[in-house]
Amino acid sequence: MRITVQLIEAANETHLWAESYERDLRHVLPLQSELAQDIAREVRVKLAPVDQARFSDVPIVHPEAYEAYLKGRYHWNRRSAEGLGKAIQYFQLAMAKDPAYPNAYAGLADCLSILGWWSYASPSDGCGKAKGLAQRAVEMDHSLAEGHASLAWATMLYDYNFVSAERVFERAIELNPRYATAHQWFGLYLALIGRYEEGYTELKRATRLDPHPILNQSLGFVFFFAGRYDQAIEQFEKALELDPKPIACLD
Numbered sequence: 001m002r003i004t005v006q007l008i009e010a011a012n013e014t015h016l017w018a019e020s021y022e023r024d025l026r027h028v029l030p031l032q033s034e035l036a037q038d039i040a041r042e043v044r045v046k047l048a049p050v051d052q053a054r055f056s057d058v059p060i061v062h063p064e065a066y067e068a069y070l071k072g073r074y075h076w077n078r079r080s081a082e083g084l085g086k087a088i089q090y091f092q093l094a095m096a097k098d099p100a101y102p103n104a105y106a107g108l109a110d111c112l113s114i115l116g117w118w119s120y121a122s123p124s125d126g127c128g129k130a131k132g133l134a135q136r137a138v139e140m141d142h143s144l145a146e147g148h149a150s151l152a153w154a155t156m157l158y159d160y161n162f163v164s165a166e167r168v169f170e171r172a173i174e175l176n177p178r179y180a181t182a183h184q185w186f187g188l189y190l191a192l193i194g195r196y197e198e199g200y201t202e203l204k205r206a207t208r209l210d211p212h213p214i215l216n217q218s219l220g221f222v223f224f225f226a227g228r229y230d231q232a233i234e235q236f237e238k239a240l241e242l243d244p245k246p247i248a249c250l251d
Contacts, residue, residue, distance in 0.1 A: 003020070003022075004018065004019070004020045005018065005019050005020075006018040061098060061101055061103075062097045062098035062101065064097045065093075065094040065095075065097035065098035065101045065104065066094070066101075068090045068091070068093040068094035068097060068104070069090070069091065069094040069101070069103055069104050069107060071090045072086075072087045072088075072089075072090030072091040072093075072094060072104070072107050072108075072111075073087070073107060074087075075087035075090065076107060076110060076111060077212065077214075079114070079214045080245075081115075081118075081120060084111045084114060084115060087107065087111050088108060088111045088112075091104050091105075091107040091108040091111065092104075092108065094107070095108065100140060102136070102137040102138075102140035102141040102144050102147055103137070103144065103146060103147075105133045105134070105136050105137035105140070105147070106133070106134060106137040106144065106146040106147040106149075106150045107146075108130075108133050109129075109130040109131070109133035109134040109137065109147075109150040109151075109154060110130070110146075110150050110153075110181075111130075112125070112126050112127070112129050112130040112133070113126060113127050113130035113131075113150070113153050113154045113157055113158075116128075116130065116157060116158070117157055123158060127154050127157040127158035128158050130150065130153075130154040130157075130158070131151065131154035131155060131158050131159070133150070134147055134150035134151035134153075134154050135151060137150065137151075138151055143175055144175070145172045145173070145175035145176030145179045145182060146172075146176075146179065146181075148168050148169075148171050148172035148175060148182075149168075149169065149172040149179060149181055149182040149185060149186075151168050152164075152165045152166075152168035152169040152171075152172060152182075152185065152186070152189075153165075153185045153189075155168060156185075156189055162189070162193060165189060166186075166189065169182065169185065169186040169189060170186075172186075173186065178209055179209075180205075180206045180207075180209035180210035180212070180215060181206070183202045183203065183205045183206035183209065184202070184203060184206040184214075184215050184218050186202045187199040187200070187201070187202030187203035187205075187206060187218065187219075187222060188203075188218055188221065188222070190202060191221065191222040191225045191226070192225070196222060196225065196226035199222045199225075200219070200222050200223075200226075203215065203218055203219040203222050204219065206218070206219075207219055211242065212242075213239040213240075213242035213243040214239070216235055216238050216239040216242065217235070217236060217239040219235050220232045220233075220234075220235030220236040220238075220239060223235055
């Protein structure tokens with residue numbers, strides 16, 4: 001794999017910097033981190049400590065497992081029964097290609113927990129299995145924000161252990177403050193236990209990070225739970241503008 005990166009001054013199209021990178025496909029994740037650090041250095045951006053930590057220890061992943069994982073996340077983001085079914089297949093393929101790839105376990109956990117949340121799967125087959133997969137992901141990589149968010153969500157839905165879930169949600173956000181799904185699920189958790197303003201804050205952060213219709217829909221639910229029905233309707237309409245068929249907005 002060979003990549004050439006250039007920095008161009010947009011105002012006058014001046015060439016500022018260029019570099020070529022040649023790596024084995026298994027090193028695609030370390031290459032992403034190297035690129036980010038090199039570009040940050042060239043544009044004189046100081047990376048936050050949390051970003052420096054994330055870039056310092058990036059695992060090598062089987063290229064076919066990584067490709068399957070990305071396809072799984074694409075279908076997961078559709079948030080439909082059909083999309084989740086395809087996502088499960090891709091995450092399982094990623095696990096088969098690389099049994100030590102924690103992101104694939106977290107992705108499969110997310111699918112199963114959502115199927116349980118939507119009552120498409122029994123509690124044990126949905127959130128119960130999701131919790132086990134998420135625990136495995138965290139065991140394989142203690143710094144994986146996705147794994148911690150998956151574990152917190154499954155713990156909340158399956159064990160109803162809200163104290164533990166909150167602690168793990170906070171750890172997920174500490175590991176990656178820009179992981180929108182962690183903010184989304186933490187916001188829903190806060191709203192479900194009556195901490196509406198905190199839930200609203202988390203969902204606003206989530207929608208700023210990712211304007212996905214599901215995140216806008218979740219913000220609508222926080223307003224709904226708080227009895228702010230006009231704002232809930234407005235938020236659901238915004239979600240429908242982004243996608244005419246998001247789950248649960250039509251009713």
